[in-house]
Amino acid sequence: MALSFDHVYLDVQRFRLGAYCSTSEKGEIATPFHSHNKGQFIYAEKGTLHIATADRQYFLPVDHFIWIPRGVTHRMWTNNASVRMFTIYFDNQHMEDDFYHATGVYMVNNLLHEMVRFVVNWEGHIGRNQYAAYQFLQGLKAILPGVSKTRQLPLLGFIKPRDERLLEVIGYMRKHLDEKLELGQVAGKFGFSTRSLSRSFNAEGTSFIEYLQALRIIQSMELLVEKDFSIGRIAAMVGYDSITAFSHTFMRFTGIRPSAYTKGL
Template identity: 90%
Template sequence: MALSFDKVYQDVQRFRLGAYCSTSEKGEIATPFHTHNKGQFIYAEKGTLHIATADRQYFLPVEHFIWIPRGVTHRMWTNNATVRMFTIYFDNQHLEDDFYQTTGVYMVNNLLHEMIRFVLSWEGHIGKSEFSSYQFLQALKAILPGVSKTRQLPLLGFIKPRDERLQEVIDYMRKHLDEKLELGQVAGKFGFSTRSLSRSFNAEGTSFIEYLQSLRIIQSMELLAEKDFSISRIAAMVGYDSITAFSHTFMRFTGIRPSAYTKGLLS
């Protein structure tokens, strides 16, 4: 049975050695900003998850995991009706690799997938007294840096704009992804010149078109996770006239074709 956020938070803060397993399901994933004194591994079994830190927003698709280092303030929410997330909080031993100090989203490989399947039903604290289970979880933690070197999601975390006017632009873009959005048209709607809006995105380390494509691909992954629409229908819903263009962009941002992503949802 899934445990409440408050109970998990208190239990995780309390233990010193070992690991803590928790499952979150439909209707339970919407947390306030908080921080843990443990490293946090979250695996998306069904549905998708948004994670916001102080300066970035990350997107966690199905069959991917995110690592959140200890001490990183974050909140989480989902836009999907069907969600199942599995989390392991790890103690602070053996964190020398740089991987453990950086928030990132990665695709699981076959080995990690099988290890996760083995522990999906585990709940609560697992300490050294439960020797075999403890060692298994430590082995899972130990392979994460290696997985991260070849399986990072090309779709990196969104910036959190420092400019409130730019945030209004982004909110508008997010609500009108099915429309033909062009830099000049969007700029004029919010009192920017084309050049000034372009500079505002560049100042955040991205561009208007790159950010727009990121928003479209993320919404498409949320829609694909619901399994209610065909790939061609979803392509149109997020603003693509051509399924070929959608497939190419999806591949560039995620590393796989939408058809392969859909097969993963059905497996």
């Protein structure tokens, strides 16, 4: 049985050594901004998850994991009706590698996938007195830096703009992904010139087109998880005129075709 956010938060803050396992399921993933005094590993078993920190927003699809270092303030939410996320909070022992000090989303390899499957139903604190379980989790933690060298995807850590006007623009883009959105048209709606809006995106390390494509692919992944619509219908719902164009863009952002992604769900 999954525990409440408040219950888990207090339990995690209290323990000093060991690890703490927790499962979040349908209807339970919507947290306020918070931080932990432990490193946090989250694996997406079913559904997708959004994670926001002070300056970036991350998207966690199925069979990926996110590492959130201790002390990093973040909040989480999902747009999917059916979700299952498995989390391990680790003590602060043996975290010298740079991996443990940066937030990141990574693809799960076969070894990590099997290790997570073995522990996915564990709940609560695992201390040193539970020798076998404790050592297994320490081994899982130890392989994460190596697993993280798997290719990171472009949409798995995109900007969270500080410019309030740009946030309004992005909010509009999110609500109108099924439409043909062009830089000049969107700029005019919010009082930007085409050049100034382009510069605003460039100042955040991206472009209007790149950000728009990322939003479209993220929403398509959320829709594909629900399995309510065909790939062609979803392509149209996120603004693509053809399945081919959608498939090429999906491949560029995720490394796989939409059809392959749905087979793995």
